[in-house]
Amino acid sequence: MKKIKNTLLIVISFSLITSCNSNISKEETSKESIQNRFVKFLEYKPDSLAFPRSYSIVKNEIKKVPSKDWTSGFYAGNLWQIHELTGESEYKDLAKKWTAFIEKEKYNDRTHDMGFKVFCSFGQGLKHIESDHYKSVIVKSSQTLRTRFNNTVGSIRSWDFNKKTWNFPVIIDNMMNLEMLFEATKISNDSSFHKLAVIHANTTLKNHFRPDNSSYHVVDYNPENGNIRMKVTHQGFNDASVWARGQGWAIYGYTMAYRYTKDKKYLDQAEATTNFYLSHKNLPKDGIPYWDFKDPSIPNAPRDVSAATVISSALVELYQYTNKPKYLDYSKKVIKSLKTEEYLLKPTINAPFILKHSTGNWPKKDEIDEPIVYADYYFLETLLRLKEMDKQ
Numbered sequence: 001m002k003k004i005k006n007t008l009l010i011v012i013s014f015s016l017i018t019s020c021n022s023n024i025s026k027e028e029t030s031k032e033s034i035q036n037r038f039v040k041f042l043e044y045k046p047d048s049l050a051f052p053r054s055y056s057i058v059k060n061e062i063k064k065v066p067s068k069d070w071t072s073g074f075y076a077g078n079l080w081q082i083h084e085l086t087g088e089s090e091y092k093d094l095a096k097k098w099t100a101f102i103e104k105e106k107y108n109d110r111t112h113d114m115g116f117k118v119f120c121s122f123g124q125g126l127k128h129i130e131s132d133h134y135k136s137v138i139v140k141s142s143q144t145l146r147t148r149f150n151n152t153v154g155s156i157r158s159w160d161f162n163k164k165t166w167n168f169p170v171i172i173d174n175m176m177n178l179e180m181l182f183e184a185t186k187i188s189n190d191s192s193f194h195k196l197a198v199i200h201a202n203t204t205l206k207n208h209f210r211p212d213n214s215s216y217h218v219v220d221y222n223p224e225n226g227n228i229r230m231k232v233t234h235q236g237f238n239d240a241s242v243w244a245r246g247q248g249w250a251i252y253g254y255t256m257a258y259r260y261t262k263d264k265k266y267l268d269q270a271e272a273t274t275n276f277y278l279s280h281k282n283l284p285k286d287g288i289p290y291w292d293f294k295d296p297s298i299p300n301a302p303r304d305v306s307a308a309t310v311i312s313s314a315l316v317e318l319y320q321y322t323n324k325p326k327y328l329d330y331s332k333k334v335i336k337s338l339k340t341e342e343y344l345l346k347p348t349i350n351a352p353f354i355l356k357h358s359t360g361n362w363p364k365k366d367e368i369d370e371p372i373v374y375a376d377y378y379f380l381e382t383l384l385r386l387k388e389m390d391k392q
């Protein structure tokens with residue numbers, strides 16, 4: 001009874017404060033909503049076989065995946081980043097646990113998604129703890145990823161499935177692996193990882209972009225002679241369409257590749273694809289794109305918050321290399337939009353996710369308009385990048 005009375009008092013005082021102080025900004029209210037979402041991560045129990053990947057609001061069900069799934073590393077990454085934002089050690093303790101569950105992936109040579117899995121977990125961890133063990137996992141994972149590189153093509157092979165159609169598929173998402181390879185060279189002094197990353201970035205630069213600087217999703221090569229067999233999509237609306245998250249991987253990938261190489265052509269590509277994206281007539285005013293810019297059902301097509309957060313994070317970095325305010329303006333606009341009820345998950349939902357309205361795989365009708373772990377990852381990264389920039 002006493003507890004209920006106290007809670008009532010707190011609620012009444014809070015309502016009085018908010019109603020008396022009409023100046024209280026929406027941002028202040030949403031700061032609290034975001035903190036409420038963070039707490040859900042503390043409530044979710046560690047399980048080495050069940051990484052939270054997405055959440056169905058309709059079914060009230062968390063989709064859980066094993067460590068081999070391409071998204072497994074983001075959950076640990078989210079915990080590391082929430083720890084960095086809040087300074088609270090409980091998140092760090094949990095982050096360590098979830099990061100350890102990923103380690104066996106360092107031997108998994110059957111997919112290219114090593115960067116997402118290992119660098120978003122162990123790589124994030126290295127920002128918070130000095131660990132030779134974490135470093136060795138990053139180097140071993142890079143050695144494993146290197147086995148998928150074909151020198152004749154000049155690329156890392158992305159996928160092994162769909163062998164009847166593709167011979168050597170390379171997807172634009174693969175650019176995201178390069179951060180781990182560049183770091184592996186810094187850790188080990190073995191320059192081969194850096195060199196391989198540069199070759200991959202150059203091949204992708206040559207073959208993945210259309211004249212308007214939008215990116216194809218998949219380029220399939222002949223591994224015997226390096227010739228291009230086809231340029232197609234797997235997750236976009238059709239082969240000629242503009243899959244929003246793919247543009248995100250391209251923008252983020254080339255901005256990051258510039259960070260490690262200072263090669264101007266990477267910066268130019270990042271800017272060219274960004275300008276294509278920002279000036280597209282189908283980019284909504286709140287900055288959150290439809291899942292594909294060419295879905296004929298626009299404006300009724302689902303949005304993809306994950307594409308928005310990948311790009312908002314990349315553009316904080318791109319702004320720092322170029323000093324062009326339009327890039328930073330976009331990142332800030334996205335964050336402002338996402339900190340509203342339209343995009344933040346309600347506090348009553350007991351699942352470790354922050355944002356609604358991402359689209360995972362539209363052609364497969366999978367994870368449409370749902371909270372997805374990687375949207376949160378790049379949202380948190382954007383917040384941290386903006387915070388870091390404000391300090392300078």
Ligand code: GLY
Pocket residue numbers: 070173235245360
């Ligand atoms: N890398 C897979 C995706 O973006 O859905």
